[in-house]
Amino acid sequence: MVVACLPRGWLPVLLAVVLLSLRSPTVAPELVTSQDAALLEEVREDILCFSRSFEDLTCFWDEEEEASGMSHFYYWYSRDVPTACAVSTQRREAGGTRHVCAFPSQDVRLFTQLHVLVLDAATNQTRHQRELSVDVVGLIGPPVNISARWAGATGQVHVSWQTPLPDYPNFFLYEVRYSAVSPHSMAWDPSKQHTGDPRTPLSSSTHTPTAGGAAVSPQAGQVGAGAGGSGATAAPQSPMPLLQDLVLTNTWVVLQHLRPGVRYHIQVRTKPDGTSMDGVWGPWSQAVAAETPHSSGDIGLCCSTPDLQHVRCEWSWDPAEHSSSHELFYQETPRGAGIREDMWQRCEEASVGTQGAHSCTFQPSNASAIAVLLNVTRPHGLPGLSYFQDPFWLHQAVLTEAPQLVEAAVAQGQLSLQWLPPLEQLAEQLDYQVRYTAGSSPDWKVLQVPRAARGQVLDLRPGARYRAQVRARPVGPRYRGSWSAWSEPVAVDASPDAGWVVPSATLLPLGIAGALLGLRCAFPALCSTVKQRLWPPVPDLQRALGSFLHDSGKQGQALYKQPAEEAVLPCLLEVLPGPAAALTPPAPEPTAGRPLPRAGAPSTDIANQSYLLVSGWEPRGPP
Structure with a gap:
């Protein structure tokens, strides 16, 4: 009766739906996925078992071809009766059949030996068997x-x-x-x-x-x-x-x-x-x-303090993207603490300069390290960009203003510069550099100035116009930083006569020597006469001593020819004793074969005697 009430074309459709429902059983979810099987490939067992939570257990085995008969799966713990498991079958993607047994939760025990066995239903022969424990087959x-x-x-x-x-x-x-x-x-x-x-x-x-x-x-x-x-x-x-x-x-x-x-x-x-x-x-x-x-370096993001109180961050951006918005955030991180998500603060004093130059200034509240994050939002659906600078300490990121030149005076061919330190608190910890150049030349000469100096003297070339600048950098034990910008250039003129004091002292001797050389070449006779008068010639020693040396040679030959037993060798050295009060001259002793000279007899060898005065000798009077 119900079928008769249906519209005329619905009967074939209804019959098809009924037939399909009878032939297509409900597809149950896979108990063992292909991923599970791949993860268990390293396990060398015929029966593979795993537990996802240590409160469940699943065992399975694969067969390459259809089995000729049915199989039974049994499991039991030690001293328990074997229990049969209802085995489900799955088709493998690579071909073959996978038989799966899902254990009831009440039959899952930890730290207890479990035996599993697969029997052939027709022959009652053992196909596979294994011993395991649920706590060692985790697949979490x-x-x-x-x-x-x-x-x-x-x-x-x-x-x-x-x-x-x-x-x-x-x-x-x-x-x-x-x-x-x-x-x-x-x-x-x-x-x-x-x-x-x-x-x-x-x-x-x-x-x-x-x-x-x-x-x-x-x-x-x-x-x-x-x-x-x-x-x-x-x-x-x-x-x-x-x-x-x-x-x-x-x-x-x-x-x-x-x-x-x-x-x-x-x-x-x-x-x-x-x-x-x-x-x-x-x-x-x-x-x-x-x-x-x-990286913050990609846009030149750099933060420093000009006065040890405020922090100024600067960066560059593409001037063509004038509609992009820039927001800078900072966070103070105490020593040993990391970045906290709830501690970021926005920098409010932002400014935009020319050629894509951006800056923002803020004042930290304590002496902690400071981290900086720059967030850039771009138009037209372009992705935003963010840049992070590692935490830095305020006293290690000092960038002062340029020193102020207060005096530039030229005297005696020298330029004397005087300046004031950019930050009086750091006056004793500042290094300075001075650079100068002549005219509009781009080649600057840079001089390193001693620490804490407030002036420098430069030697100039006369007749030129010079420009000079100075900059500072803290290099003390606590405060450190980068070189400041160069100060405003000061221009001075070195007058032509200002630099002739030192050169004249050098050129005067050279001029005199050149004049004398010119006179010698122009008037050689006059120069020769003047030379004879100023520097007379040295006498010829050969002529002056020639006769003397000739007579002395003859006398020596005569003495050499005299027989040794007749020759009287006079004493060529006489040692005079000390003062008369201390010593008296000893009486002369007769010499064998040589008579003593008579008193008042003239001596013939006085000219050949020499005297050696002993220290402390005093002349003696007549006895």
């Missing part, structure tokens, strides 16, 4: 709540997660892998929370991302990547090879030495630690993304 899913955030330093990303099994928090190892991919830059607004980049879906059924899991913010490690101050979008890059795998027991890690301005994909997986529980590595989590901070 990836961690949950994976997040990646900036670690507060260039090239660092902090990754954290939660254990997949809260009941076993300290029984797992974790492996982290990361790789660089094509950069997709996003700027960060501290007033907003970002849940991720919609262009790169990162959600996964294997973990639950938090709101900051892939946030683009200082607290989440997402600072933009791009092409520096030019504002051009970086060319897409192909996925880069895996950089590194890290195995650890903690639920967090800080990835270091990452490339600046690059987007990274990060994955984590789990494995029992092998102490209380054991098993194999589980599947990788879905990737979460994080971008390392872009």
Whole structure:
């Protein structure tokens, strides 16, 4: 009757639906996925078993071809009666059949020996068998709540997660892998929370991302990547090879030495630690993304203090992008503390100069290290860019104003410069440099001035116009920094006669010598007469002593021919004793073969005697 009430064309459709429902049973979810089987390939057993939570157990075996008969699966614990398991069958993608047994939860026990057995239903012969324990066949899913955030330093990303099994928090190892991919830059607004980049879906059924899991913010490690101050979008890059795998027991890690301005994909997986529980590595989590901070040097971002109270940050940007907005944030980090997500402050005193020059000035409240983040928002749908400068100390980033030249005087061919220090508090810790050049020449001569000096004297070339400048830099034990800008140039004229004092003293002797040389060449006879009068000739020793030397030679020959026994050798040296009061002359002793001279007899050898005066000798009078 119901069929008769249906419209005329519906009967064939209804019959087809009924037939299909009878021939197509409900498809049950796979108890063993191809991923599970791939992870268990390293296990060399005929029957493979695994547990996802240590409160469940699944065993399976594969057959390449259809079995000729039915199989029965039995399991039992020690001293228990074997229990039959209802086996389900799955078709393998590579061909063949997979037989699966899912244990009832009440039959899953830890730290107890379990026996499993597969029997051929027709012959009752054993096909496969194995002994195992549930606590050593762990196949644990990836961690949950994976997040990646900036670690507060260039090239660092902090990754954290939660254990997949809260009941076993300290029984797992974790492996982290990361790789660089094509950069997709996003700027960060501290007033907003970002849940991720919609262009790169990162959600996964294997973990639950938090709101900051892939946030683009200082607290989440997402600072933009791009092409520096030019504002051009970086060319897409192909996925880069895996950089590194890290195995650890903690639920967090800080990835270091990452490339600046690059987007990274990060994955984590789990494995029992092998102490209380054991098993194999589980599947990788879905990737979460994080971008390392872009280098501040790409846009010349530099911060310094001119007065030890305020901080001035300067950077350059493409003048063509005049509609882009720039926001600078700073954070004071006490010693030993890291970057905190809730401590960023906006710099309000921003200004824009010519040729794309930007600056912003703020006053920190304490003497802590200061970190700076610049956020650039660009128009026309271009991705925003962010740049980070590592924390710095105020007293180590001093950039004073230029010194003030107060005096420039020229005297005696020298320029005397006097200046005032740019910051009196640093007067004793400032080094100075002075440079000067003649006329409009671009070649400057730079002189290093002693520390804490307030003046310098320069030697000038007369008759030229000079320009001079001075700059300062703190190099003390506490305060350090960079060279200041050069002071305003001072121009002075060196008069032509101012520099002739020192040159005249040098050129006068040279002029006299040149004049004398000219007279000698012009009047040689006159010069010869003057020379004879001023420098008489030296007498010829050969002529003056020739007769003397000739007579002396003859006398020597006569003495040589005299027989030795007849020759009287006079004493050529007489030693005179000391004072008369101390010594008296001894009586002369007769010499054998030589009579003593008579008193009053003239001596014939006095001319050949010599006298040696002994120290302390005094002439003696007659006895």
